Amino acid sequence: MRTPPLILIVEDNPESLDILRARLTAHNYEVITAPDGEAGLTMAREKQPDLILLDIMMPKMDGIEVCRRIKGDPSLPFIPIIMVTAKADSKDVVAGLEAGGDEYLTKPVDHAALVARVKSMLRIKDLHDTVLEQSAQLKVQLETATKIKSLFWPEIPGMEAGSHVWATSVPAGYVGGDLYDIIPLPDSSWLAYVADVSDKGVPAALIMAALSTKIRSEALVQTEVDNLLESVNKSMYSLTSAEGFFATIVLARYWPSSGKMQLTLGGHLPPLLIVDSDIGTLPQLKGMSLGVAPDVSYEQKEIFLAPGESILFFTDGVVEAENENKDLFGNDRLAAYIRNAKGPPWGKGLLELISHWRGDSSANDDLTILEIWRD
Numbered sequence: 608m609r610t611p612p613l614i615l616i617v618e619d620n621p622e623s624l625d626i627l628r629a630r631l632t633a634h635n636y637e638v639i640t641a642p643d644g645e646a647g648l649t650m651a652r653e654k655q656p657d658l659i660l661l662d663i664m665m666p667k668m669d670g671i672e673v674c675r676r677i678k679g680d681p682s683l684p685f686i687p688i689i690m691v692t693a694k695a696d697s698k699d700v701v702a703g704l705e706a707g708g709d710e711y712l713t714k715p716v717d718h719a720a721l722v723a724r725v726k727s728m729l730r731i732k733d734l735h736d737t738v739l740e741q742s743a744q745l746k747v748q749l750e751t752a753t754k755i756k757s758l759f760w761p762e763i764p765g766m767e768a769g770s771h772v773w774a775t776s777v778p779a780g781y782v783g784g785d786l787y788d789i790i791p792l793p794d795s796s797w798l799a800y801v802a803d804v805s806d807k808g809v810p811a812a813l814i815m816a817a818l819s820t821k822i823r824s825e826a827l828v829q830t831e832v833d834n835l836l837e838s839v840n841k842s843m844y845s846l847t848s849a850e851g852f853f854a855t856i857v858l859a860r861y862w863p864s865s866g867k868m869q870l871t872l873g874g875h876l877p878p879l880l881i882v883d884s885d886i887g888t889l890p891q892l893k894g895m896s897l898g899v900a901p902d903v904s905y906e907q908k909e910i911f912l913a914p915g916e917s918i919l920f921f922t923d924g925v926v927e928a929e930n931e932n933k934d935l936f937g938n939d940r941l942a943a944y945i946r947n948a949k950g951p952p953w954g955k956g957l958l959e960l961i962s963h964w965r966g967d968s969s970a971n972d973d974l975t976i977l978e979i980w981r982d
Contacts, residue, residue: 608657608733613637614725615656617647617673618691619665623714627660630718631725644668651677651686657732658725659688661708663699671699671706678707685735687728691716748809761789764797769914769982770863772799773954776975777924784811784854785922785973786819790826792860798826800858801920801977802897803875805851814852818843818897822858832860832871833907836894840873840905843898853898857920859979866912866981871905873897876926880910881917881945881953881980917951917980924974928961931968936961951980 614636618624621642628638639654641647645667651659659677663670674688690703690711700711709731710724766772776785784804791797802818804811821842822835829835836858843854855875861868870878870889874896880887890908912918928936941957948956954976961974 608729608736609637611635611637612657612729612732613639613654614658614660615639615641615647615650615654616660617641617644617650617665617670618660618662619643620662623662623716627716627721630721634722634725636725644670644673648673648676652680652683655684656686658728659686660691660712660725661688661703662691663703664693671702674703674708675706685732685739687732689724689728760787764789764791766797766863767795768864770861770866770912770979771952771982772797772977772979773952774801774975774977775954775958776973777958777970778973779924779970784815785924785975786815786854787920787975787977788819788822789977790823792826794862795864796860796862798822798832798858798860799920799977799979800856801875801922801975802854802856803922803924803973803975804854810850810852814847814854817846818854831907832858832869833905836871836873836897836905837903840895840897840903841901844901847898848901853896855896855922859918859920861912861979866914866916868910868912868918868979869907870910871907873903873905874899876921876923878921879919879941879945881919881951882913883915884948884950885946886942887916912979912981914981915951917953917978919953919957920977922973922975924970924972925957925961925976927972928965928974929968929971930964931966936964940964952978954978 614631616624616627619642624640631638641650644665661670661674687709690708692699693714710728772789774787776787786802789797789799804814821839825835825838856873857875857878859868859870872892873894877892880889892906892908894905895903926936926938926941944957944960945953958976
């Protein structure tokens with residue numbers, strides 16, 4: 608909003624116009640005028656004032672139509688409009704408010720009422736403009752945060768002994784709370800995980816960054832995945848319990864040369880073992896989400912990935928993806944895809960299927976997939 612605010616008076620009666628202009632300029636407002644509806648509409652579009660005083664009864668185009676056109680013009684910013692009418696309870700008042708008018712005054716215009724309503728509407732205008740400015744700043748910050756978050760995604764490594772890995776993460780908004788990583792360890796094994804931080808936006812992204820850093824540091828000192836998760840959980844609880852944030856995670860340590868894999872889980876969806884184009888059986892894993900309680904024990908189970916087999920880790924954004932009818936992708940579609948598609952790998956095709964199935968609807972949740980398979 609300008610300083611001083613610019614007010615447009617649209618009034619066909621010269622005496623009324625002079626009175627309104629004199630009263631407003633006495634309060635240090637900048638005033639411009641138009642003698643009829645058509646001229647007022649033109650001036651509103653050219654000058655984009657901070658406030659409009661709009662007479663209802665005017666030649667060429669009445670105030671109700673002017674108001675409707677201004678409020679319906681997407682190229683114009685928010686401009687509060689005070690409708691001015693000769694009758695306090697006339698149908699014109701209702702019609703003016705329904706057309707988008709924000710306030711009204713009755714003739715003869717009382718000086719105190721005029722000043723009070725003008726100040727009130729300008730406060731609303733100032734607040735609206737401030738919110739828009741802050742929203743634009745937040746958008747820039749979120750776009751920057753999204754670029755920074757992309758730096759956390761690891762380069763997909765090449766594995767030895769006919770083993771392969773593929774991963775992707777697609778945020779629902781500017782900044783999501785999903786996370787994955789693939790970390791090489793000194794004994795030629797790999798630590799891989801998929802995690803999902805509760806909530807979205809900048810807070811979730813900051814927690815995601817802290818979680819990623821903690822897991823990488825613990826991977827250097829913890830040899831067992833269950834102990835690693837216990838240590839990470841304590842740090843997560845200290846960091847986020849007061850604010851109510853938590854994270855789910857499924858974590859694996861994999862030896863490509865043998866296919867050996869250690870698995871542990873914290874409140875997350877279990878991975879899918881894919882054997883002969885069908886869903887195989889994995890040992891049941893239990894474990895609380897990270898950050899819910901300080902002292903939590905996690906289970907560790909061991910499997911062997913045979914040649915031709917694959918294991919798929921994913922967040923709930925896969926099964927809870929919505930299409931235009933608000934239908935969920937669901938576990939049944941996921942299972943049907945695995946049985947009918949040719950793999951391994953299955954992850955890329957699953958991502959394409961979900962994107963096609965979702966259609967033009969916006970993503971309702973972050974989506975992350977990580978797959979490890981053997982030739």
